[in-house]
Structure formats: structure tokens, C-alpha cells
Amino acid sequence: MKQYEVAVIAGDGIGPEVMAEGLSILQTVEKLHGGLSFATRSYEWNCSYYLQHGRMMPADGLEQLRDHDVILLGAIGAPSVPDHVSVWELILPIRRAFQQYVNLRPAKLLKGLDSPLRYKGHEELDFVIVRENTEGEYSNMGGRLHSGTPYELAVQNNVFTRFGIERIVRYAMGLAESMGRKRVTAATKSNGINYSMPFWDEVVRDVHKEYPEVDLSLCHIDALAAYFISRPESFDVVVASNLFGDILTDLGAAIVGGLGLAPSGNINPEREYPSMFEPIHGSAPDIAGKNIANPIATIWSISMMMNHLGYRDLGKLILDAIEDVLVEGKVRTPDIGGRATTQELGNAINEKLLAHA
Template identity: 55%
Template sequence: MKSYRIAVIAGDGIGKEVVPEGVRVLEAAGRKFGIGFKWDEFPWSCEYRLKHGRMMPEDGLAAIRAHDAVFFGACGFPGVPDHVSLWELLIPMRRGFDLYVNLRPVRLMPGIQSPLAGRKQGDIDFWVVRENTEGEYSSIGGRIFEGTERETVVQQSTFTRAGTDRILKYAFELAKSRPKKHLTSATKSNGFSITMPYWDERVRAMAARYPEVKTDQYHIDILTAHFVQHPDWFDVVVGSNLFGDILSDLGPACTGTIGIAPSGNINPERKFPSV
């Protein structure tokens, strides 16, 4: 029997409810298909931070680095600012383990009613691929002249060719493997006049390597409208960290609930455990 060692981090809020049930489901699936699991639980959370002053120990990443995967629930709870809880727990895992793909399916499931009129099972079935380690969610920046009229706040978006190309390659490969062979890029090059034109250039360059994949792009504002009005248009949607974050919640909401939409923080090369 093949066995996997899984680090379990229930985290906060709903995570404490759904992760134990998820473990039960995986155990049942394992018994059916001959897969074993060894579960190592870690209490890292906002509650942990209130007791220890940090979301996880200093050697936290080292403690889970050798696991096959991390089963993570949720992060964030009243009493700890959201930007603190996220940047002390989930972001270190994403960057420390180079989990550059955030992948979320958007699918209208049996028994779930979409808030969109007339939609039925099979009408909504696509993937959102989000760049997960750079882009708009940068730690480059700062605040000066705090509390004065000159107070200034700067946070820099960072797009690298390596980071942009690898997420686009993953998205194009996914689109290539699907029957529709259709990729949509989220952009906003009429607003972000440097980073988004660069993103668009890299999309075109990558598209040239996948002539069998139909490629289109929309500015993020109208793209959100199309998600609501025409979710059947989409197959694989790829976006930067910020745009992918927004779309990966909006898409499942169009299927009735984000509560049953899983997501993966993935290192495709398997150099580190995915979350």
C-alpha cells in the first residue's frame, strides 16, 4: 500500500470544522483505493499566535518540509490583523516552498443551485490559474513620515520573466490537456501601464508556443462581468496574484458557494510539499 505523510494545519475559524471532516473523507477514499495516510497535526493559528507571539515557530517550514503535502484549512480570526496572520503563515509557505501555482476549479456541482438564473450542471466548468508568489502581493515598500501630513506609503508590484512565464506555461499546458483548448488571460493594461502590458507580451509569446490553444484576454473589470453573465465562455483563466485572487473567489461564487471549492498551492516540480 502506498502511504503519504501529510502535515495537517486546521488553522482558524471554519478550518477547525472542515479539516477533520476532510481527513475522514480521505481516510475513506484511502481504504477504498489502497492508499495510506500518516497525519501530523500542527496547531498553528491565530490562537497559537496569541499565546506564542507568532503564527508558527521559527523552524515551522523546516518541520513540514519533508512531508508529501500540507492539508491546510483557513487563516485569520478576530484579534489578529489579517495582514499579520496571512503573512506569518500562508505566505511563508507559498514563498518558502515556491508554490507558484494557485489552482482552483470552478464547477457547478450536482445538488447546488447557482445564483445565476437558468444555469444547470455542466454549464459552468473551468479552472482559475493564479500566479502565487510575486506580482502585486509584494513585500517591497514601506511607510515614511507616519502620522504627519507628509505620510507616504509605497508598495511595489514585481513581475519577473521567470515568474510570469512559468505560470503562463502551466496554464497553457492545462488548457492544452482539456477538450476546449481555450485560455483566457486577465489583464488591465489600460490602467497598469507598465506591468500589465508586460504580462500581455509574455502571454503572446507563450501563446506562440501553443498554436492549438485558442487565446483571448479581457480587462479585469469586464472579465468579472463576463464571469457572471457568461460563465460558459471559459475553460482556463490565468491571472496575476491580485487578479487571480479575485477571480478564484468570484468563479466559485457563481456556482452557488465557495464553501466546496478546493484550491491548491502547488509546486509543480514537487521540490516542496504542496498545500
């Protein structure tokens, strides 16, 4: 029996609602694979915890998470706590301490759904975005001066290292080779950002020399955003810095149906630390408690977790079950044109998963 230790941070808003459906899927996976089990441990770290304790997690929170194999995150954020506090004191420390330098987000139109890009179909909307996850524009360097005066100013430093760029680009190149789809597009803005982006471009080209079979193109971020809309079929793997990747992945989610359908993995490829899997939709406080949140992004994130753990057959079974339910079209949450509850959609996917066994 192979047992995996899974840390569960359900979080805020709709996080606990969608997490419940994800954990139900894990239980079904255990039934399908008799030699596999998941020991889950929940951590009640969220904005409510912050309001009680003045911090998003305990001082030894990272140590508590370190020995787990993987982390499942529901969603973080609430109107009562500024976003720059909730994100910078929970999500970003986990990503950085555990060297989860790959943020992996598929932009794939699932069967049974139509894209808002009515002129594009399933074959044209299927690519992967690899976002650098630990440095770049979200580096914790800078400060404010002369606060509360007419001379007040703020400085935010972007940090790009050769080491950081090389490892994210190598991951993207290797992913393209493994997918058998050998186009890599690197996002840049070297015509306007005159130090960090030319450096990014140079390192991207240097790494590309190690992958002669991969076709590389560098594309300015503004043009790239436009091409996501006008010609998404031209992409296989897109690699981008932290900020550019953040923007592009939300756009990628929008063109395949919305944030409620978008999974992600924060990956430590070397497996020295736990990787973390989460939906990208946020805590959605406006619908929290209404039992209408779409659990697909969470369930798809668990499919990605299975792939990461080496059970690609189980990852595919989960994704197939999601698509089967969508193709039938009988059980859908309001965001995708139905009236089903969160649990009803989760149950329907679970039933399909069992039927595939």
C-alpha cells in the same frame, strides 16, 4: 504499501471542524485503496499560537513542513489578530518558500445545486482559474514613511518577472491542452496599468507561441469580471496575476454557490516541495463552534490532492460522492438550504464514497 506524509494545519475558526471531516475522508480512501496510506501530523499553528508566542509558526516551521508530501490547511484568521499578520506570517511564507506558484481553483457548479445565475446551468459553469501565487501585486516590497504625520504615505510595489509569468502561463496552457478544452483567457489591465500589465501581455503572447493549438484571448479585468456573470460558458482556463486571480476566484465561487463550496490547490508542479490544499472560505468566526460549517470545500480540496498525487480515479470518486449527496438533497448544511450539521454532511459523503467502491 505507498505511504504519504501529510502535514495538517487545522487553523482557526471553522478550520478544525471542516478539517475533521476531511481527515475522515482520507481514512475512507485508505479503506478503498488497500495499497495506500496517509501518515498525518498536526501542527497547532494559528492565531491562538500567535497570541502565545508572537508569531504564527515557529522559526523552523518551514523546515518542519518541508519533508511532507502534501499539506492540508483548514483556515487561518481570527478577530484577535490582524489579517495582514496571520496571512503574511503563515500562508504566504509557505506558498513562497515551497514555490507553490500555481493557485488552482475550479469554478464548477456541482450537480444537485443551482447557481445564483438562474439562467446558467451546469454545462455553462465549469472552468478553471489559474492564479499566479508568489509574486505580482502581493509582493512583499514597499513601506510607509512619515507615520503619524499629515505627510504619511504608503508605497506598495508590484513585482512581475518574466520567469514568474512564463511558468504560470505555461502551466495554464498545458492544463488547457490536458483538459481537451483549448481556450485560455488571460486577465490584464494594460489600458490602465502601464508598465507591469503590458509586460504581462507581452510574455503571455510569447509563451502562447509554444502552444499553437490553444486559443488565447487577453481580457481586461473589469470586462472579464462582467463576463463571468453574463457568459461564463465562454471560459475553459483563465490565467491571472496574484491580485486579479484572487478577486476572480472569489467571484467564480460566488456564481457556483458560495465560498463554502470552493476548493483550491497551491501547487508546486515540479514536486520539489510539498503542495498545499485548502478551502478558500476562510475561518468564518461568526459560525465557528456552531457545527454548521459546510465541509464540502475541504473534501473537494482532498479530491484535488488525490489528482495531484496521481490518483485521479480516487479524486473522481470523492467528487462523485459529494455530488450524489447534493443530488439527493436530504443532507445539507444551512448555507445550501438545509439543517444538517458539519458532521452529518461529512458522514453522508463518506457513506456515498464507500458505496462507490
